[in-house]
Amino acid sequence: MKLHHLQGYIQSIYLVEYPDRLMLLDGCTRADVDTLRHFITQELKRPFSDLKVVMVTHMHPDHAGAAHQLRKLIGCKVISSDVEHSWYKGFSGWLMYLTDLGLARWVAKRLGRERKSMWYAKTLKPDITLVDKQTIPGFDEWCVFETPGHTDRDLSIMHMPSQRMYVADLVVKVKSRFIPPFPVFFPKVYGRSIDKLMAIRPQSILLAHGGEVQLNDEDYAYLRASVPKGPQTPWRVVKAKSRRALGLKKRVWK
Numbered sequence: 001m002k003l004h005h006l007q008g009y010i011q012s013i014y015l016v017e018y019p020d021r022l023m024l025l026d027g028c029t030r031a032d033v034d035t036l037r038h039f040i041t042q043e044l045k046r047p048f049s050d051l052k053v054v055m056v057t058h059m060h061p062d063h064a065g066a067a068h069q070l071r072k073l074i075g076c077k078v079i080s081s082d083v084e085h086s087w088y089k090g091f092s093g094w095l096m097y098l099t100d101l102g103l104a105r106w107v108a109k110r111l112g113r114e115r116k117s118m119w120y121a122k123t124l125k126p127d128i129t130l131v132d133k134q135t136i137p138g139f140d141e142w143c144v145f146e147t148p149g150h151t152d153r154d155l156s157i158m159h160m161p162s163q164r165m166y167v168a169d170l171v172v173k174v175k176s177r178f179i180p181p182f183p184v185f186f187p188k189v190y191g192r193s194i195d196k197l198m199a200i201r202p203q204s205i206l207l208a209h210g211g212e213v214q215l216n217d218e219d220y221a222y223l224r225a226s227v228p229k230g231p232q233t234p235w236r237v238v239k240a241k242s243r244r245a246l247g248l249k250k251r252v253w254k
Contacts, residue, residue, distance in 0.1 A: 001141065001159065006039060008032045009116065010107045011062040011208045014166055016139065016159075017044065023139050025157055025166045026208065027056040027067035027078075029104070031116035036066070049074045052138060056080040056124060057155045057168035059087040061104040063208065065120040071127075079136060081146065081153040082129035088122040097122045099234050130155075147197065149190020150181050156197070163203035164212070170197065171223060173210040178223050183233040191227040198224065 006013040009032050014025040022040065040048050054076050056064045067078045088097040104118055128137060132146040136157070147156045150169050158165040169181040170193060184190050197220075204214050215223070 001162075003159075003164070004039070005206075005211060006035065008035065008062070009113060009118075010104060010111060012206070012211060014206055015039070016142070018139075020050075021053075021138065022046070022051045023053040023055070023136070023142070024051060024070075025055050025057075025206070026168060027054055027064040027070075029062045029065040029118050030069060030120050031065075031113075031118055033066050033069055033073070036070075049076075051076050053077050053079055053136065055136070055144075055155070055157060056126065057157070057166075058151045058153055059122070059124060060100055060151070060169070061118050061120065063168060064124055065118055067124065068121050077127045077137075078124070079128045079130060080124055080126040081144075081155050082131045083153040086123040087151060087153065093122070096234075103234070145196065145200070147193035149184055149186050149193045151185060152189075154193070158200070158202060164206060165197075165200070165202035165204075166206040166208075167197065168208045170194075171205065171207060171215075173207060173213065178213075178215060178219050179226050180223070180228060180232075183231070184228050185231055185233055187228045187230060187232070191224070194224055194227060 002017040004015040004017060006015065009029045013028055013032060016023040016025065037048050040046055040051060051074055054067050054070050056067050056078060070076055071078050086093065088094060101118060130144045134144055136142045136144065141160055143158050143160055145156045145158065147170050148154045154168060154170060156165055156167045156170060171178050172181045180190065204212050206212050
């Protein structure tokens with residue numbers, strides 16, 4: 001097994017290579033399709049159709065954005081968590097979808113990326129769904145772990161022989177610290193996911209934003225202590241900033 005780390009449009013891309021098949025550890029952005037095609041066909045000298053599986057850890061634009069397009073182009077299998085409802089369901093979900101696209105666009109601008117389309121289907125239609133501790137069909141050395149909190153359906157994916165785990169947005173690195181991502185919709189659930197990560201203690205962790213890292217006891221302790229007490233979401237941040245700007249105090253109901 002070889003693991004290739006590519007710089008994607010706004011996130012890291014992790015491509016798993018075996019002699020007869022390839023797997024993408026996350027669904028990337030729509031803007032990453034040409035990058036993947038070039039790397040597989042020109043650098044690896046393999047047919048693009050050797051990409052057999054695309055994992056989707058959750059529904060944000062830089063993790064699910066290319067999944068449907070890749071399946072349409074080469075017939076790969078899309079695999080995700082076993083959650084029935086759409087993350088972006090209803091009117092509020094549509095607003096959240098637009099917000100997430102806007103945040104992704106803002107990140108791309110900050111990184112100095114050329115403007116590219118990141119539109120993608122807001123409802124994923126996976127070919128296969130997996131639950132905690134199941135192995136990936138066709139890639140039996142790889143196991144998924146349910147690690148929600150950032151959203152309601154986050155997956156982490158570990159190569160069991162080497163104990164290297166891709167955690168998507170479960171952990172982010174800011175300067176020299178490992179902290180929770182933004183947003184965290186379900187803080188209590190997120191805390192349990194961090195406890196699970198601490199119990200597993202992978203040999204190394206693959207971050208969606210930050211590459212491959214190793215955490216020590218101090219890193220884990222700081223991460224666990226940083227778990228938010230309440231939800232940290234774009235709407236709550238806007239609401240709190242608006243209150244401060246208007247000089248309003250939070251109403252206390254008796």
